[in-house]
Amino acid sequence: MGAVSLPADSYGAFARVYDRALGDLFMRGAAAVLRALESEYPTETRTHLDVACGTGLAMRHFAARGYATRGIDASYAMASRARRRGLDVVVSDVRTSVVRARFERVTCLYDSLNHLLERGDLARAFASVASVMGESSLFWFDLNHPESYREVWAMAEPFESGDAVYNLEIDTHYDEAANLATARVRGWHTDAGVRHTIDETHYQRAWERDEVVEILRDAGLETVDVFCFDPFAAKVFGGIEVKEMYVARRKAE
C-alpha cells in the first residue's frame, strides 16, 4: 500500500524545482487563507506542526508569525530542502508517524492527503494527527475538490513551467471509475553546470466531503468548518472549485 501511495521516486529530483514551479504560487494564495484562519481562531500558544511539510513553505509562514514550528514529510528530498532552510523536519510517513508533543495548530497543505489512496491510509493519518492535538488544538488541511480531478486533471494539455535553469511538464490523467489520478512529472534542472533529470509519477485520489468528515469522526476529530478556496485566484483554472479547506478539532470527551 505504501508503495502505491508514495512511490519511492516521487518528490525526488522534482524537489529541486518544486518551489519555483508550484510551491511558491500555491503558498502565496494559501497564506491569505491561513491569515484569515488565524484571525478567526486566534491563539496565544504558538506551536505548529506541518504534516507533509515538503520544502517547508508553510513552516516558514508560521515561523515568521512567531510559531515554534516542526514538520514531517515522507520524502527525503523534500525534507532536505526544508532542513536547508534551518527548519526542524523529520522524514516520516504521516500514516505511521509518532511525534511525542502537542501542537495548537496542525496543518497539512497543497493536497498532500490526496496522495493517500485508501480509506485506511487516511484514517491512520487522521489518528496520527489527533494524537498530537490537545483540547484547543485545530487541524487545518486542504484537499483537491473532486471537481478539479474531473475538470483539470483529466485535461489533455500538460502543465508546463520553466526558465533558464529548469523545465517541467506535468501530464495528468483521471480514471473516474477507479478514482485514480496520475501525474507524470518530467523535466530537468541544472545546478552548478550539472543537469538533473526529473521523471516520476505521482498518484492521487478524490475524497468526497462526507467520507472525509466520517473518517475524521472515527479518528476522534470533529469538523468545525469546510470551505472552498482557489490559491491560484482563478489565474490557472478559472471558474471551477479548486480546493477545500477543512477545520477540525478533537471531539469533546
Ligand SMILES: C[S@@+](CC[C@H](N)C(=O)[O-])C[C@H]1O[C@@H](n2cnc3c(N)ncnc32)[C@H](O)[C@@H]1O
Ligand atoms: C504537493 S506536496 C505539498 C508540500 C507542502 N505541504 C506544501 O504545501 O508545499 C505533497 C507532499 O506530501 C508528501 N507526502 C505524500 N504522502 C505522504 C505521506 N504518506 N506521509 C508524509 N508525507 C507525504 C510528499 O512527500 C510531498 O512533500
